[in-house]
Amino acid sequence: xxxxxxxxxxxxxxxxxxxxxxxxxxxxxxxxxxxxxxxxxxxxxxxxxxxxxxxxxxxxxxxxxxxxxxxxxxxxxxxxxxxxxxxxxxxxxxxxxxxxxxxxxxxxxxxxxxxxxxxxxxxxxxxxxxxxxxxxxxxxxxxxxxxxxxxxxxxxxxxxxxxxxxxxxxxxxxxxxxxxxxxxxxxxxxxxxxxxxxxxxxxxxxxxxxxxxxxxxxxxxxxxxxxxxxxxxxxxxxxxxxxxxxxxxxxxxxxxxxxxxxxxxxxxxxxxxxxxxxxxxxxxxxxxxxxxxxxxxxxxxxxxxxxxxxxxxxxxxxxxxxxxxxxxxxxxxxxxxxxxxxxxxxxxxxxxxxxxxxxxxxxxxxxxxxxxxxxxxxxxxxxxxxxxxxxxxxxxxxxxxxxxxxxxxxxxxxxxxxxxxxxxxxxxxxxxxxxxxxxxxxxxxxxxxxxxxxxxxxxxxxxxxxxxxxxxxxxxxxxxxxxxxxxxxxxxxxxxxxxxxxxxxxxxxxxxxxxxxxxxxxxxxxxxxxxxxxxxxxxxxxxxxxxxxxx
Amino acid sequence: xxxxxxxxxxxxxxxxxxxxxxxxxxxxxxxxxxxxxxxxxxxxxxxxxxxxxxxxxxxxxxxxxxxxxxxxxxxxxxxxxxxxxxxxxxxxxxxxxxxxxxxxxxxxxxxxxxxxxxxxxxxxxxxxxxxxxxxxxxxxxxxxxxxxxxxxxxxxxxxxxxxxxxxxxxxxxxxxxxxxxxxxxxxxxxxxxxxxxxxxxxxxxxxxxxxxxxxxxxxxxxxxxxxxxxxxxxxxxxxxxxxxxxxxxxxxxxxxxxxxxxxxxxxxxxxxxxxxxxxxxxx
Numbered sequence: 001x002x003x004x005x006x007x008x009x010x011x012x013x014x015x016x017x018x019x020x021x022x023x024x025x026x027x028x029x030x031x032x033x034x035x036x037x038x039x040x041x042x043x044x045x046x047x048x049x050x051x052x053x054x055x056x057x058x059x060x061x062x063x064x065x066x067x068x069x070x071x072x073x074x075x076x077x078x079x080x081x082x083x084x085x086x087x088x089x090x091x092x093x094x095x096x097x098x099x100x101x102x103x104x105x106x107x108x109x110x111x112x113x114x115x116x117x118x119x120x121x122x123x124x125x126x127x128x129x130x131x132x133x134x135x136x137x138x139x140x141x142x143x144x145x146x147x148x149x150x151x152x153x154x155x156x157x158x159x160x161x162x163x164x165x166x167x168x169x170x171x172x173x174x175x176x177x178x179x180x181x182x183x184x185x186x187x188x189x190x191x192x193x194x195x196x197x198x199x200x201x202x203x204x205x206x207x208x209x210x211x212x213x214x215x216x217x218x219x220x221x222x223x224x225x226x227x228x229x230x231x232x233x234x235x236x237x238x239x240x241x242x243x244x245x246x247x248x249x250x251x252x253x254x255x256x257x258x259x260x261x262x263x264x265x266x267x268x269x270x271x272x273x274x275x276x277x278x279x280x281x282x283x284x285x286x287x288x289x290x291x292x293x294x295x296x297x298x299x300x301x302x303x304x305x306x307x308x309x310x311x312x313x314x315x316x317x318x319x320x321x322x323x324x325x326x327x328x329x330x331x332x333x334x335x336x337x338x339x340x341x342x343x344x345x346x347x348x349x350x351x352x353x354x355x356x357x358x359x360x361x362x363x364x365x366x367x368x369x370x371x372x373x374x375x376x377x378x379x380x381x382x383x384x385x386x387x388x389x390x391x392x393x394x395x396x397x398x399x400x401x402x403x404x405x406x407x408x409x410x411x412x413x414x415x416x417x418x419x420x421x422x423x424x425x426x427x428x429x430x431x432x433x434x435x436x437x438x439x440x441x442x443x444x445x446x447x448x449x450x451x452x453x454x455x456x457x458x459x460x461x462x463x464x465x466x467x468x469x470x471x472x473x474x475x476x477x478x479x480x481x482x483x484x485x486x487x488x489x490x491x492x493x494x495x496x497x498x499x500x501x502x503x504x505x506x507x508x509x510x511x512x513x514x515x516x517x518x519x520x521x522x523x524x525x526x527x528x529x530x531x532x533x534x535x536x537x538x539x540x541x542x543x544x545x546x547x548x549x550x551x
Numbered sequence: 552x553x554x555x556x557x558x559x560x561x562x563x564x565x566x567x568x569x570x571x572x573x574x575x576x577x578x579x580x581x582x583x584x585x586x587x588x589x590x591x592x593x594x595x596x597x598x599x600x601x602x603x604x605x606x607x608x609x610x611x612x613x614x615x616x617x618x619x620x621x622x623x624x625x626x627x628x629x630x631x632x633x634x635x636x637x638x639x640x641x642x643x644x645x646x647x648x649x650x651x652x653x654x655x656x657x658x659x660x661x662x663x664x665x666x667x668x669x670x671x672x673x674x675x676x677x678x679x680x681x682x683x684x685x686x687x688x689x690x691x692x693x694x695x696x697x698x699x700x701x702x703x704x705x706x707x708x709x710x711x712x713x714x715x716x717x718x719x720x721x722x723x724x725x726x727x728x729x730x731x732x733x734x735x736x737x738x739x740x741x742x743x744x745x746x747x748x749x750x751x752x753x754x755x756x757x758x759x760x761x762x763x764x765x766x767x768x769x770x771x772x773x774x775x776x777x778x779x780x781x782x783x784x785x786x787x788x789x790x791x792x793x794x795x796x797x798x799x800x801x802x803x804x805x806x807x808x809x810x811x812x813x814x815x816x817x818x819x820x821x822x823x824x825x826x827x828x829x830x831x832x833x834x
Contacts, residue, residue: 029834147834182830192826200816201633224825225817227632232658236625239618239655243629246616247596247637251629269619359830395596395614395630396637403608405617406601414561414609415617 003033003058003176007130008068008085010051010078011123013044020072020123021052025183025354026144027127027136028056032177036466037354038064038536043208043292049077058176062320062355063466066540069171072130073099074108074123091170093129093163095122104133104167111162121152121159128160128167135172138164181356186463187213189321189357190280190344191220193328194252196362198336199278201227201251203241205234208292209348210254210282234259238266238277245275246404248394250332254280257299258289264306267341271311273404274382274390274429276335276342276370278328283347285534294534295348297462298509300517303343304486310426312433314342315486319447319465321355323483326363330443337368338389338432345485347508349536350463366442373400380411384424388431437487445489448496450478455501456551459525461485461514463536468506470539475551482514490521502526504549506542557582557592561609568757570724570750574642574671575607577731581738582613595638598627600647603678603752604671607642621651624659627666631809635665638738645672649685649707660714660743662808667737667744670707674789675756687756688790704789711745712777712784712801718744719780719801723766724751725759726797736799742807749795762795769798777801 005028009020018039025035033056042048053064068085071078073094079101086092092103099105111125112118124145131141141164145157184192191213194202204214218228227249231237234255241251255263260281270277283299285291303315314334318324328344335342373379373393379400383390390411393400403413408425410416447465450472457478460468465481472479480496482489497503505515505525510532515525529545531537537545557579565571586592595613599605601620608617618626627641648656648670659666675693676682682695686707690699711719718740722730730748737744749766751757765787772779780801787793817825 180834182833184830184833192829195822196826198819198822203629220829222813223829224822225815227812229632231625231628232654235622236628236655236658239622239625240629240632242618243598243616243626243631244633245629246626247630247633249629249633265619266622269622273616357830359827359834362826394634396594396634398591398593400593400614401612402614403617404615405608406619407617409617412559413615413617414559415606 003174005056005070005173006065006068007054007070007072008051008078008082009054009072010049010082011074012077013041013048013050014046015050015074016120016123017041017050017052017074020127021054022183022354023127023144023148024054024072024130026148027131027141028054028173029180029183029356030140030144031136031173031175032179033057034060034181034356035183035354036061036064036356038349039352041293049081051078051082060356063470063536063538066538070130070134072126073101074126075099089171091133093126093133093167095126104129106163106166111159114162115155115158117155117159121156124156124159125163128163132164132167133170135169182359183354184321184357185212185352185354186321186324186346186350187282187352188216189324189355190328190346191216193325194278194332195224195226196325197329197332198250199226199252199332200249201229201241201244202254203229203231203237203244203251204254205230205237205259207256207259209284209351210256210280212352213254213280234262235266238263241277242266242270242273242275245277246395250276250336252278252280252332254282256282256284257286257302260302260306268307268309268311269406270341271307271309271313271429272406274339275404276339278331278335278342278344280344280346282351283345291534293348295508295536296532296534297347297464297507298513298532300345300461300485300513303345304517311429312338312340312436313486314338314340314436315345316343316484317345317462318350318483319462319481321350321357322363324350325357327483330365330367333367333369334436336370338436339392340432340436345462347463368439373397375399381413382409382411382425382428384411384428387435388428389435433487440484440487440489443484445482445484446492446496447481447483448478451476452478453499454478456504457497457500457502458504458506459497459514459518460506464506464508467537467539467542471542471546474539474543475546477551485517488517488521494523497523504529504546504551506537508532508536557612559610559612563610564606565603566753568751568753569603570673570752571603571607571671573724573727573730574669574748574750575610577727577734578607579611580731581735584735594636595640596630597640597642598623598630599642600644600652602644602647602676604642604644604647621647622655624648624652624655624668628659628664631664631666632812635809639666640738641666641668643668643670645670645674645686646676646684649705657710657714660711660716660745663715663717663742663805664808665742665810668746669734669737670747671750672707672747673750673752673756674758675752677752677755681755686789706784706788707747708784708800709781712780716745717742717803717805718799720745720799721747721749721797723749723762723797725763726766729768729797733799740802742805765792765795766797767794769796769800774799774802
């Protein structure tokens, strides 16, 4: 029988729900499970209800499920707001000081008092109680505390032991293996992929859900030898990054939709001046300030079309942490080689969720590397050769005058309004787009799953793939997903969808942006399943929606 | 590269009598001096915004980043951060740096990043054919304010002093020798150097007859004394008929933003190992 367990941890903001969720995920990790963790929290610092759902399974999982098998309740809301997630065998452990519920209650205050521990360690008592209820051996618990709680592991462990000893095993979680995965968030996967791809500088202004990417890279800047800058606003972010890139650095920037609005003039400059740049946009619920801490997929067309004028761009929407890692490295390479803006389009679910990454099977490449000036002849920044990619030299290179320009310019980079040159340079930029599209044949730009002959096929993009793939399995459908959205993999997608009698798009927006993009490429979507309340689709929700749609 | 021309073949389209000629000529002379002193001009980068001033990026045959309106300063900051060996000179306009991109100007001063900002301050939008800018006097009649602007000008020199700039000067296109020494001083200064250059717009706002009788060179005083500097920068508010002091108002040495970064670029293999080591901590 497949092993698949879900644990809900809930409390109020400030209770340390994120760290409690991370420890529970590590407990599952240490008994051999693949895990994923979904965090939901309101946009405030103290108070309000926070929760995490940690799922562990004997196969890779990218999405949480609605129903949970264990509940760790730090407050009463965790019981009352989530009762719909409980089934008859759901095991509940709770803080009996504040929660009245069936299940196993322990007094957190008593555990803290007996160990003379501060209030913030209260959730350790409940984690201990959970581990005991799940039959996880104490040795495993203490090892996880030692490995993953760097400060005060001893006292936390004594508090946990109080909880552990008061609870009996109800529903054991079996050890299914000895290997452990690396648990990282989607934003951390992006960060590590960028570093793998040669990142030298990260420039960003804080905006949820991209901020943890900034925080992670700032914290580890020295470790990875990168420069991290948080400037005055997003306009400065993109322009500073373009300055860094022009001078030979390899920058990336990150933001969410609202911040990206401010970057569009800089984006168009990157397109015109042909300056490599990687842009991470993590979507949240819009429009405007929207729901800052909730998810959405409503910026696809914005990213595809942002910026005045026409210029090539690369857009990839990874659906998993593994893809986020791999494609972030590739985006660095594509930006550098083709001298185009390269987007990594994520969302809150992927960015802030935590996933199991197999550290011994890190995906890689293929990489092309930058095209550099060989030092011969007079340097012309926009030399128009066959490929449209002009060799780069950086200021400070002996004998090269490197002129880049936001105006229409000639091959040397000097402003021109000559009709023939303007047209020639436009064609040069478009040739890069054609070459980029051709180069994409070497990558897995379209992911397919499920039976080839399924009459009904689901098509989706980004993190919603987790729900789509599982729903497709359950209903015997085929799930198809373009990972690269520009240049659009039209031929491959058409092949993947061949034989579909009914095509259903599944998206976390209100208008069906992928469906519209498909229509533009001659692919007709018959039904749209759209979710736009900020909450990610779960497999159960999607199965229900598909059945309602007559599947 | 030696004996380089320094001027490109691009056709010059500034109006006859434009103050930009003086600034370009002065900058070219400064560059020539630097080269004669053994400086490698390939290590110099010029960054411009958009406006009449910005055409200087096309005209000077040195590395250049002809950026967008108001955004030269963050570009220049990025260049300096990526390669501290480069000398980065920003030519910006008054509409450019005092309106569209004022935030960047203030923050560059606040950070004391080691770049030079030369403001071609003609106190009018030239390329968009004559509208008021942040330094136009009250009542200025431009195309967007035909009845006269209702705003008072800001005093950019005072603003830079308040923002933390470590080299703050004002020059005038008709005082070329002084302008040259101010620009040279700015380039040599380690830290954020700012030169507001009063420039004639021959077509839309020719202030020659107002400036010439009022300008005077600053007297000797301790340039690191912010109190005296503040008094001096407030003497003329860009609106009144007060005397207009020219020269270096203030200079001090301070830690620069860029020198506080420890770059240690890593190779692919080293990165790979560090990534694997990091991932192991999450197991």
